Amino acid sequence: MKARYDIVIVGGGMVGACLACALAPSNLHIAILEFSEPQLTWPEDSVDLRVSAISIASQRIFKAVGAWQHMVSARVSPYREMKVWDSNGKGEIHFDSADIGAAEMGHIIENRVIRAALLKRIADYSNIDFICPASLASWQRDDHIVHLTLSDDTKIQTSLLVGADGSRSQIREQADISHYGWSYHQSGVVAVVETERPHQKTAWQRFLTNGPLAFLPLADGRSSVVWSTTPAAAEQLLSMTDEQFCLKLSAALEERLGAVLTTTQRAAFPLRLQHAEHYVKERVALVGDAAHMIHPLAGQGANLGFLDAACLAEVIHNATQKSNDIGSLKTLRRYERWRKGGNVSMMYTMDGFKRLFGHHMSSAIWLRNTGLSLTNQCKPVKHRLMQQAMGEVGDLPRLAQQII
Ligand SMILES: Cc1cc2nc3c(=O)[nH]c(=O)nc-3n(C[C@H](O)[C@H](O)[C@H](O)COP(=O)(O)OP(=O)(O)OC[C@H]3O[C@@H](n4cnc5c(N)ncnc54)[C@H](O)[C@@H]3O)c2cc1C
Incomplete structure (x- = not known):
């Protein structure tokens, strides 16, 4: 551990680790502070209950930073199609990556695989220190430096402090960055299940009265379930x-994959929308869930975080090229301007879907069923939605533009 770093990232989850990988070639001195030991190995036949639908844009970022191959060597599961339908009516939409000439819409990857691959890549760089277990006791800023004290009383200084410390971000709170949001009064129940019929490399999603139920295809033939409900x-x-x-699951998915035969243990996560008023302050930046949290119905939360990481790394890279101060508000504002609009738009789109599909009024039921059927027939709209879900639209950072 050094006494002085250019950048200290608090939180070595998927987004913090991705940011460190994206910054690594800059030769800046970087520390990641993480308080819990990451899981780097696991029994071959076990599956993480937490998985993410990873967009093509995120895959490009992982490729560009040299972590994708580690993920492939562990286990990734491409999905080519997506079927979405409403339990109250006949509306249904079917997305097929072949319709836009793409091999797949994305991949389902266990969170522990993503994180372990990024941390493996970090280990290749001598300019990054992964400090774990580490807990931040306090920090203060002056004009040019952030002074950090860890709970074992170690003192560190840095030019830029990044909060990648998740939805309850200590950095966001202590930087006095307010946030707004609301609970969805829903929990996401997750499990891994075996079904009678194969998943056909398809993501299945049925909107039930209490929330969406998703079956995501895994590489070993099983499916990862995310059931949002009260x-x-x-x-x-x-x-x-x-x-x-x-039995309950088989019925809830209308047995589209036949009976559900086996399940792992289950876990539940409270769902909320949350957004920081600012992503940056002098010498401080927020990325990932520390900045924004959205409903998981389209599997976009972590993908937004990986885009944050790639954009912040690019802004910092450009600042160092011009010998500008990487922690100044002038530099960091570029990052905030770049990411905020896209994140807010995705957050409210997901919120709108959640509300529309949660309404029991006949007009809302008619509207969403008609919307699903019309969108299914209107190829340009459907293709645009698919490209959006794949992360192919908007002002992408360089790392997300690389050819796969
Ligand atoms: C049910 C469910 C399903 C989801 N499905 C998808 C999906 O399919 N696709 C998708 O893109 N997104 C999905 N998401 C969202 C995704 O899981 C999150 O957006 C993502 O995990 C956020 O990553 P993060 O690194 O920002 O935060 P976190 O995963 O919360 O990581 C924060 C890290 O910081 C560490 N930390 C925190 N505080 C400190 C501190 N003070 N000092 C040191 N370390 C600290 C923690 O130990 C942790 O390792 C889903 C979410 C849920 C709830």
Whole structure:
């Protein structure tokens, strides 16, 4: 550990680790402070309950930073199609990557695989120190430097402090950056299940009265389930026997994959929308869930975080090329301007979908079923939606533009 770093990233989760990889070639001295030991190995036949649908843009970032190959060597699962339908009506939409000439729409990857691959890549760089377990006790800023004190009383200085410390970000709170948001009064119940029929490399999503149910295809033929529902219903899903849960799931997906045969243990996560008023302050920047948290119904939260990481790295790279101060508000504002619009737009789009599909009024039911059917027939709109989900639109950072 050094006494002075150019950049200190608090939080070595998927987004913090991705940012460090993206910054690594700059030769800046970087420290990541992480308080819990990451899982780097696991039994071959086990699957992480937490998985992410990774967009093509995120895949490009992983390729560009040299972590993708580690993920492929571990386990990734491409998905080519997506079927979405409403439990109240006949509206249905079918996305197929072949329609836009793409091999796949994205990949389903276990969170631990993503994180371990990024940390493996970090280990290749002598200019990055991964300090773990480390806990930040306090920090103060003056005009040019941030002074950090760790809980073991180690003192570190840095020009830029990045909060990649998740939705309850200590950095965001202590930098006095306010945030707004609301609970969805829903929990996301996750499990890994085996089904009677193969998943056909397709992501299946049915909008139920209490929230969406998604089956995401895994490489070993099983599916990862994310079932968003009321906290009370989530409690019930957690406490029922495996047999009861499998029966409930089979019915909830209308047996599109036949019966659900087996399940792992289950876990539930509270769902909320949350957004920081600012992503930056003098010498401080926020990335990932520290800056924004969205409903997981389209699997975009971490993807937005990887774009934050790639954009912040590019802004810092450009500043160092011009010998500008990487921690100044003038530099950091470029990052905020670049990312905020896209993140807010995705956040409210997901919020709108969640609300539209949560309404029980007949007009809302008519509107969403008609919307699904019309969109399914209107190829240009459907293709645009697909490209958006794949992260192919908007002002992409250099790392997300590389040819795969
Ligand atoms: C049910 C569910 C399904 C989802 N599915 C998808 C999906 O399919 N696709 C997708 O893109 N997104 C998905 N998301 C969202 C995604 O999981 C998050 O956006 C992502 O995990 C955020 O990553 P992060 O690195 O910003 O934060 P975190 O994962 O919260 O990581 C923060 C890290 O910081 C560390 N830390 C925190 N505080 C400190 C501190 N003070 N000092 C040191 N270390 C600290 C923590 O230990 C942790 O390692 C889903 C979310 C949920 C709830």
